[in-house]
Amino acid sequence: MLHIQNVEKSYRKSGLLAKRSEKVLHGVSFSCHDGECLGIIGESGSGKSTLGRLILGIEKPDHGAILLNGQPIAQRQVRRGQISAVFQDYTSSINPFFTVEQAIREPLDGDGRSRADHGRRVDELLEQVGLSPAYRTRYPHELSGGEAQRVCIARAVANRPRYIVLDEAISSLDVRVQVQVLHLLQELQSVYGMGYIFITHDIQAAAYMCDRMIIFRKGQIVETIDTDRLREVQSDYARTLLGATIII
Amino acid sequence: MKIWKKGSMDKTGSLSLLVVIGVIMAGLFAPLLAPHDPLAVQMSLRYAGPSWEYLLGNDQLGRCILSRLIYGIRPSVLAVLVVLLFSVLIGAVLGFAAGYFRGRIDTWIMRICDVVLSFPGYVMTLAIVGILGVGLENILIAFVLTKWAWFARVIRTSVLQYTEQDYIRFARATGMRHGQIIRRHVIPVTFADIAVVASSSIGAMILQISGFSFLGLGIQAPQAEWGMMLNEAREVMFTRPEMMLPPGMAIVIVVSAFHFLADSLQVALDPRLRQSGVQHDRQPEHKEVPVRL
Ligand SMILES: Nc1ncnc2c1ncn2[C@@H]1O[C@H](COP(=O)(O)OP(=O)(O)OP(=O)(O)O)[C@@H](O)[C@H]1O
Ligand SMILES: [Mg+2]
Numbered sequence: 001m002l003h004i005q006n007v008e009k010s011y012r013k014s015g016l017l018a019k020r021s022e023k024v025l026h027g028v029s030f031s032c033h034d035g036e037c038l039g040i041i042g043e044s045g046s047g048k049s050t051l052g053r054l055i056l057g058i059e060k061p062d063h064g065a066i067l068l069n070g071q072p073i074a075q076r077q078v079r080r081g082q083i084s085a086v087f088q089d090y091t092s093s094i095n096p097f098f099t100v101e102q103a104i105r106e107p108l109d110g111d112g113r114s115r116a117d118h119g120r121r122v123d124e125l126l127e128q129v130g131l132s133p134a135y136r137t138r139y140p141h142e143l144s145g146g147e148a149q150r151v152c153i154a155r156a157v158a159n160r161p162r163y164i165v166l167d168e169a170i171s172s173l174d175v176r177v178q179v180q181v182l183h184l185l186q187e188l189q190s191v192y193g194m195g196y197i198f199i200t201h202d203i204q205a206a207a208y209m210c211d212r213m214i215i216f217r218k219g220q221i222v223e224t225i226d227t228d229r230l231r232e233v234q235s236d237y238a239r240t241l242l243g244a245t246i247i248i
Numbered sequence: 249m250k251i252w253k254k255g256s257m258d259k260t261g262s263l264s265l266l267v268v269i270g271v272i273m274a275g276l277f278a279p280l281l282a283p284h285d286p287l288a289v290q291m292s293l294r295y296a297g298p299s300w301e302y303l304l305g306n307d308q309l310g311r312c313i314l315s316r317l318i319y320g321i322r323p324s325v326l327a328v329l330v331v332l333l334f335s336v337l338i339g340a341v342l343g344f345a346a347g348y349f350r351g352r353i354d355t356w357i358m359r360i361c362d363v364v365l366s367f368p369g370y371v372m373t374l375a376i377v378g379i380l381g382v383g384l385e386n387i388l389i390a391f392v393l394t395k396w397a398w399f400a401r402v403i404r405t406s407v408l409q410y411t412e413q414d415y416i417r418f419a420r421a422t423g424m425r426h427g428q429i430i431r432r433h434v435i436p437v438t439f440a441d442i443a444v445v446a447s448s449s450i451g452a453m454i455l456q457i458s459g460f461s462f463l464g465l466g467i468q469a470p471q472a473e474w475g476m477m478l479n480e481a482r483e484v485m486f487t488r489p490e491m492m493l494p495p496g497m498a499i500v501i502v503v504s505a506f507h508f509l510a511d512s513l514q515v516a517l518d519p520r521l522r523q524s525g526v527q528h529d530r531q532p533e534h535k536e537v538p539v540r541l
Pocket of ligand 1: 011012024042043044045046047048049050051201
């Protein structure tokens with residue numbers, strides 16, 4: 001279980017004369033079960049990526065706690081092998097000096113298996129994300145956006161983590177590739193059974209992927225709803241969000 | 249390192265590497281290589297032109313210019329490299345700490361750098377030499393003490409722009425150690441920037457050392473040093489302009505070899521530049537920051 005308990009976060013903004021701090025997250029609490037796909041939907045600037053970084057333990061919350069199976073996620077050993085991530089910007093997601101193989105091997109490091117085992121695992125992963133083993137020696141700048149994002153997904157599932165945070169993972173791909181990647185993510189979930197935290201501003205993609213959705217606005221949770229009961233949303237904000245996409 | 253294995257250095261780079269290694273070797277083995285005693289005065293050969301015995305001719309005191317050039321490598325090139333090594337090392341450690349961890353460490357390190365950098369370099373060096381006494385070693389210590397801050401600053405800036413990259417976020421999220429992240433992800437991508445700044449400060453340092461020698465604070469008079477040789481040639485600039493050539497060319501060749509080397513290292517290390525770098529040779533002045541897409 002992943003528990004997010006009353007998390008708050010502010011950033012210091014240095015203004016012209018004085019420094020003031022701006023609160024980005026206001027007491028956010030929720031939890032995510034193993035194997036669940038939880039959507040976090042909100043407009044730009046609502047603090048979704050900030051929340052994602054906190055869940056990944058890259059930054060620490062000012063107040064509150066984020067616990068993975070009861071242990072604080074900020075500790076490196078707690079995260080190791082348990083949590084992973086796919087980011088929006090595929091151009092900066094892979095070290096430009098690394099080949100595809102080196103990138104995918106990275107999370108496998110130090111799991112006690114041999115290099116040959118890792119090599120086989122890389123082949124298996126490439127096949128699972130629909131790329132041929134010939135991609136092993138490519139550099140990131142030689143990949144298209146969709147291919148790069150597939151490599152990032154292969155890397156994220158490589159060490160079979162418990163949870164993956166997907167921060168706008170499909171937003172910068174074109175629509176046809178978006179659908180393919182969504183399918184791929186669903187397939188991988190059925191193989192590995194990990195939980196997804198699917199951060200997006202695209203309510204349609206979220207409705208397609210997620211079991212449960214959190215509507216997020218200005219650093220606060222507006223509403224949490226099961227996807228099956230999406231039509232029954234209570235809050236006005238969620239209705240406008242939903243309405244906007246249905247018209248389109 | 250992996251560049252040698254791949255053998256992906258271009259021709260200019262390999263040639264520069266040869267020049268650099270050759271010069272360093274010549275400096276180390278100067279007593280074996282120099283045809284004459286660099287200090288032996290022979291007034292009968294004053295300003296003599298090149299001959300088989302004295303390949304580059306003789307200076308105003310009839311000393312062998314070639315031998316003086318070879319001995320001059322020690323203070324001019326080897327000493328500068330040692331200074332560079334130490335100041336880049338200190339600068340890199342502090343710059344990496346500041347740029348990677350940021351927050352309070354960053355603030356402290358940068359404030360200290362500000363203090364060091366707020367004094368003009370020459371004044372600081374003079375003050376330190378004033379305290380430690382005259383001599384090449386003290387000039388070198390003073391250089392390290394004044395130059396590290398500048399390197400720390402440049403390296404921090406370079407590191408800062410990479411720590412925000414998603415591949416570093418990914419590495420941190422999956423629980424990789426900070427040391428390992430720096431070694432794997434930060435050092436390789438910043439290495440090219442560091443090599444370029446380091447190589448571009450070599451020329452300035454050679455001339456600064458000679459500047460201090462001219463003031464009588466560094467190398468003392470009869471000893472050979474390139475900047476000082478240039479200075480001695482300056483006195484007869486209009487009557488014997490050819491005297492400027494040997495030390496001048498030596499400085500130009502060494503400085504450009506380091507520049508070219510840094511440049512081809514950058515190309516050889518970066519897979520994005522490697523393919524295009526082979527086809528068209530790049531200009532040495534053209535310092536290309538790795539393409540960020
Ligand atoms: N490192 C930071 N320092 C200062 N302010 C920040 C930082 N990160 C985020 N913010 C601020 O926090 C707010 C929320 O940013 P965040 O990136 O979390 O939004 P988001 O919901 O992910 O938006 P988008 O959909 O555009 O990605 C923004 O106002 C942003 O300016
Ligand atoms: Mg975001």
